[in-house]
Amino acid sequence: QAKREGRNRVTRFDAEHRAYAIRATNVQQHLARALQTDGLDVHYQPVVDMDTRHILGVEALVRWPEPSVGPVSPSEFVPIAEESGLIGEMTEYVLARCLRDLATLPPHIYIALNMSGYSLPRPETADWLIEQMRRASVAPERLCVEVTETAVMRHPAAAAQTLSILRNFGVRTALDDFGTGASSLAVLRELPVDLIKIDRSFVRGVATEPRDLSLIKAVIGLADDFDMDVLAEGVELEAQRSLLLEQGCRKGQGFLFSPAVPASTIAKLAQR
Numbered sequence: 001q002a003k004r005e006g007r008n009r010v011t012r013f014d015a016e017h018r019a020y021a022i023r024a025t026n027v028q029q030h031l032a033r034a035l036q037t038d039g040l041d042v043h044y045q046p047v048v049d050m051d052t053r054h055i056l057g058v059e060a061l062v063r064w065p066e067p068s069v070g071p072v073s074p075s076e077f078v079p080i081a082e083e084s085g086l087i088g089e090m091t092e093y094v095l096a097r098c099l100r101d102l103a104t105l106p107p108h109i110y111i112a113l114n115m116s117g118y119s120l121p122r123p124e125t126a127d128w129l130i131e132q133m134r135r136a137s138v139a140p141e142r143l144c145v146e147v148t149e150t151a152v153m154r155h156p157a158a159a160a161q162t163l164s165i166l167r168n169f170g171v172r173t174a175l176d177d178f179g180t181g182a183s184s185l186a187v188l189r190e191l192p193v194d195l196i197k198i199d200r201s202f203v204r205g206v207a208t209e210p211r212d213l214s215l216i217k218a219v220i221g222l223a224d225d226f227d228m229d230v231l232a233e234g235v236e237l238e239a240q241r242s243l244l245l246e247q248g249c250r251k252g253q254g255f256l257f258s259p260a261v262p263a264s265t266i267a268k269l270a271q272r
């Protein structure tokens with residue numbers, strides 16, 4: 001009996017695994033084509049001063065508008081791009097769009113680019129980015145590079161090296177999804193980042209869960225001690241906004257303010 005159950009479990013696991021592999025291969029092939037045919041889009045989510053609601057910058061988020069594989073979000077296809085080696089091409093695509101769109105936005109607005117954990121530790125990444133910015137004649141302060149806490153902690157020394165080259169050039173740096181990857185405080189203290197982005201899983205309960213509030217307070221205190229700025233992701237409610245402001249977190253992003261929208265919409269929003 002036990003043996004048969006064990007065998008069933010293995011079979012079910014194999015079937016799921018095979019289904020995933022088929023889906024991933026399919027997504028990968030269509031994504032490769034979308035990259036070649038200008039089939040991806042980049043939308044921008046405002047980063048706001050939660051007190052005045054002014055737009056300080058925007059985060060570039062890749063979109064696949066007409067996927068031939070059915071609805072697919074970046075949380076699904078970005079990891080597939082990373083596993084299949086398409087991530088370099090995808091980042092190039094997104095950066096090219098950002099550099100082009102920057103020219104249509106007011107000069108005080110910066111764009112934050114998500115850099116994959118795959119590219120972060122590679123020595124050529126920083127030089128490549130700087131070269132692209134020089135060619136486009138974009139002022140370094142108009143770009144911010146976001147890297148996840150998990151990616152940094154995987155290769156802390158190489159990540160710090162990439163970030164420090166970019167930051168010396170004048171690019172801003174941000175630590176994304178903070179709180180979801182086990183950070184070493186010793187590493188964090190030495191990390192050349194200007195901004196810590198508190199993951200939305202902690203922002204969600206800030207007005208209702210005492211433990212989430214404690215964590216947010218601790219991160220704000222830590223950022224202050226390390227001379228870093230702090231931003232709350234995923235702000236959806238007025239109660240979250242006011243509590244975060246009360247705690248000294250002024251910067252925020254979330255559906256309360258705006259989802260990611262086309263660059264032309266940002267230009268209009270910024271005029272108001």
Ligand code: C2E
Nearest residue numbers: 061062073074075078094114115116234235236253254255
């Ligand atoms: P992320 O960098 O943490 O981006 C924020 C995600 O949270 C976005 O999802 C955004 O739409 C979503 N979000 C923003 N405000 C709210 C809110 O108030 N409530 C809720 N529930 N969600 C909110 P999206 O666009 O699906 O992107 C998911 C992830 O995919 C990103 O997480 C990022 O890790 C990755 N990604 C997206 N675009 C790129 C890209 O161009 N390059 C790379 N390497 N990764 C990307």
Ligand code: MG
Nearest residue numbers: 059114146176
């Ligand atoms: Mg991000």
Ligand code: MG
Nearest residue numbers: 176177197233
């Ligand atoms: Mg994030």
Ligand code: MG
Nearest residue numbers: 177199200233
């Ligand atoms: Mg996130």
